[in-house]
Amino acid sequence: MNNTDSKQSFIKETYELDDLLAIMAQLRNPDGGCPWDLKQDFKSISSYTIEEAYEVVDAIDRGDKDDLCDELGDLLFQVVYYAQMASEEESFEFQHVIQAICEKLVRRHPHVFGDDDLKSDLEIKGMWERIKLQEKSLKGDKISGASSSILDDVPVGLPALSRAVKLQNKAAKVGFDWPDASFVFDKIEEELNEVKEAFDEAQKDKTDAGLSTKSQEKLTEEIGDLLFVITNLARHLKIEPEHAARSANNKFCSRFFYIEKELQARGVSFDDASLEEMDALWDEAKLHE
Numbered sequence: 001m002n003n004t005d006s007k008q009s010f011i012k013e014t015y016e017l018d019d020l021l022a023i024m025a026q027l028r029n030p031d032g033g034c035p036w037d038l039k040q041d042f043k044s045i046s047s048y049t050i051e052e053a054y055e056v057v058d059a060i061d062r063g064d065k066d067d068l069c070d071e072l073g074d075l076l077f078q079v080v081y082y083a084q085m086a087s088e089e090e091s092f093e094f095q096h097v098i099q100a101i102c103e104k105l106v107r108r109h110p111h112v113f114g115d116d117d118l119k120s121d122l123e124i125k126g127m128w129e130r131i132k133l134q135e136k137s138l139k140g141d142k143i144s145g146a147s148s149s150i151l152d153d154v155p156v157g158l159p160a161l162s163r164a165v166k167l168q169n170k171a172a173k174v175g176f177d178w179p180d181a182s183f184v185f186d187k188i189e190e191e192l193n194e195v196k197e198a199f200d201e202a203q204k205d206k207t208d209a210g211l212s213t214k215s216q217e218k219l220t221e222e223i224g225d226l227l228f229v230i231t232n233l234a235r236h237l238k239i240e241p242e243h244a245a246r247s248a249n250n251k252f253c254s255r256f257f258y259i260e261k262e263l264q265a266r267g268v269s270f271d272d273a274s275l276e277e278m279d280a281l282w283d284e285a286k287l288h289e
Contacts, residue, residue: 020077021094024084042085049078050157061246107131150174161241164231181236188233191226198222251289258285 010023027037052075059068083094106113108131150173154166171177178184202215211219234241259281263273 020080021084024077024080028084028088040081040085042082045078045081046157049075050159052078057242058246061243061250104135107135159242161227161231161245164228165235165241168232168235178232178236181233184229184233184236187229188226191222191229195219195222195226254289255282255285258282258288 010019010026012019026032027034030038052071056068056071056075059065059071079097080094083092083097086092087094110131150170151167154163154170156163158166168177178187198215198218198221202211202219205212205215231241234244259278262281262284263270263278268277
């Protein structure tokens, strides 16, 4: 079979998982593969994985099922990409990925695949946590000097707000948590005051070059504390902070688009528009909502 015939063999009306694996292998094939794909490694594509996951969530938020189907394909491709690179270095194969997740799902659902007679959601949740702890213990035995913190299995690479919620949930399970949301409001006020104090201190040292490095670091620390406790409030109120932040971003975009459209209709550029004029248009956008 010549090279043209080989390429034509990838063109089909209907594809299956094996076809995706074959396409990925060809993209990474030094003989006729894609130069860009051949240059990539685990670290270089990790940012794309996060991006694709966000695009899946965005499609869900917009209720666009066609787009969701497309984005899920992009996310699946990331899994196949990692498996192909692992296969090349003989670390593991795609089949090992399937094996691992199937074993984990069966192991963590004894109420479905086993004999355990679990009746309530609470019992199931408790069983899930016990099994995860057992898995963690077994994994720790394989790692010399492994930490035994209950926070160990919260991935560092998660989006910051999502990781904050997971860390807080872990701590809450051992009793390190406020009784209810009313206590969190007081903490937010405390943290906000600390941001204000840091800001006031920063202004005293401010020069023509801007804030000092020390002041920037202090403000960064205090704003981080404020964001963390606001995330804790969202957790207590059963609100997903990442979703809330995305909604706020979308709302901002919608209102700002209105400002752009109205200024353009009036023949006014941003350079010529006053803040008061733009604020008035912002209020109009809110009324239209």
